[in-house]
Amino acid sequence: MTRTTAIPDAEMCGVSTTHAISTAAATTVARALKALADPLRLRMLSAIATDPRGESCVCDLAELADVSQPTVSHHLKVLKETGMLLSDRRGTWVWYRIAPAKQRAVAALLDAFAPAAVADASDEARPSDEAMRELDGRITRLGEELADEWADLHRDLVISIVRESFAGLVRSAKVTRHLIPLTERFARQRLADLTRDRGTGVPQVLFVCVQNAGRSQLAAAIVNQLADGAVLARSAGSTPAAEVHPRVRSLLTAIELDQGAGEAYPKPLTDDAVRAADVVITMGCGDVCPIIPGVRYEDWAVGDPALASPEGVEAIRDDVEGRVRELLTTLTSKPRRIPS
Template identity: 55%
Template sequence: MTATAAVSEPHPAHEGCVSMHLEAHTIAPDIAGRAATVLKAVADPLRLRMVALIASAPTGEACVCDLTELAEVTGPTVSHHLKTLKDVGLVTSERRGTWVYYRVAEPYVPTVRALLETLVPASATRHVVHEQGELEHVDRALDAVIRDLAERFPELGAPAAERIVRDSYTSLARRATIRQHLVPLTRHFARQRLEDLRRAASPEGHPPQVLFVCVQNAGRSQIAAALLHRYAGDKVVVRSAGSAPAASVHDAVRPHLDALDAGEAAFPKPLTDDAVRASDVVITMGCGDVCPIYPGKRYEDWQVGDPALASEAGVAAIVDDIDGRVRELLRQLLPDLSLPATRP
């Protein structure tokens, strides 16, 4: 004889009770819809990182210039993601002076904190980026750079040197594909930034300073900076930077930079506020409105082709175009400078 398990059917009288019980323990449809919209907004890796950066900032807010350094994307792309977060009410913005600042909207502060303290750690996978010995080696090397630059810039103080060096290393390491050159590149970048700080604090008695800015700082801005330095030498201080720097210079541009002996100055660097403050002339090349505007500066936008999309002949034509523009700029800045008839 086979035993058959009895399966009880729900009693019709219980169906309404079950439905009411479930409704009492779930979310109302309209609230669920609004919550799902917010979750959808942060269900993008870059937007989630933006929210994390904003929420984790010491002052509870982040400047758009900080947010552009999170990934190798253009200024308009950053603006699109921020608009998505604003449209759902997750963040608010406020323009102060030359920059726009973002903060998490007050009603969502506990929610974002819980998200960052629970879901994100639970989802994280441990990655061993460096062996412990290598990390210690980098720390020792950076400590030596900090001591050296603190001695070079005593008026700025050792804390400023340490802050700039470590921030420079973090910014460059975020995009680096080859890490063995990071420490010397950090030294070069940090020294430039400290020089810019010093010049911004005391602008008198310095040669004119020119800043070239493009999106990736991987081609146009480096060519312009290298040409200007070749022609003017120490008579002009020149910088280049990117609103969203690439990991390396475009392959098509590298031979032209090598011919100009650009050296380590050609590596892609993020745009800093101090570089703009210290400059007399700021030349942008398709980087949009990411570059801050300060009174008393001369701003120009050069409509120059992107060598990343050009053929070999096209890159040569772009270099020629930039060369002509650099020559004209130097004729205005240094009328007495003797320029060669042809490019070196």
């Protein structure tokens, strides 16, 4: 941040550099920290503070995460109530900026505390050198094995795709013990995408949302169950989460018991996945896919399961199923009903 404004002396605010802060000051600080104890709010605050215009439109902030507009407004209201933000309505949009009296505090939070906290967390989570050498060796062997299997493709290309697949998954992985089999699955799919002649064979649908942890996973699973092999569906995300959302995972588990193992792990969106798809469907989350000639694009404004009640999640599932049935009528005449 470059914008700073002088603030009152710390002693005048009940904050001392030589002894414990006062009860009143501690209460005020704790209230502010509680309001900031949400990842999306911190990202919003950072986006506003670093916007070269000196302010951000709510339409820009809504693109930070796969959440509904009311949720965005709620988080901004909480930040504004702390006194950190000021806002102005211009036409149909509201613009937010850092309150002058809070700019120094926000700068300290984002420029000093946040980087230090992230560095500490990264140090704790980073695998040991020995573990990384073992993973690298296993990825090398996997690359060689798939290069032998996909002999029609250039060997270096196959190995590169395997390593890129591993790198794409490891960015959001919480644990590493499943990374090798997931890398193999992801790399095999990417190789299949690379060699698929779109428009031939079984139609393929790609569902895309930001985190690939909720509605896109659910939609792909329902297509694969209803179509019974007559249509294949997959999902991907522009910024994959570490894992599928718990409220969706239970629904996917029920579907997988009926149809067999699914693809329920968040994975990055690739251009090859879009090129290989006959239909690409974004899930009302503002995600943008590469525009490939001949690919059919749709956007489904579907609720976010992560923000819904248990009843709401069921309603979202029913909404997705209805949309899937309509989609399948344009691709195949063989949908079947999900067992109750």
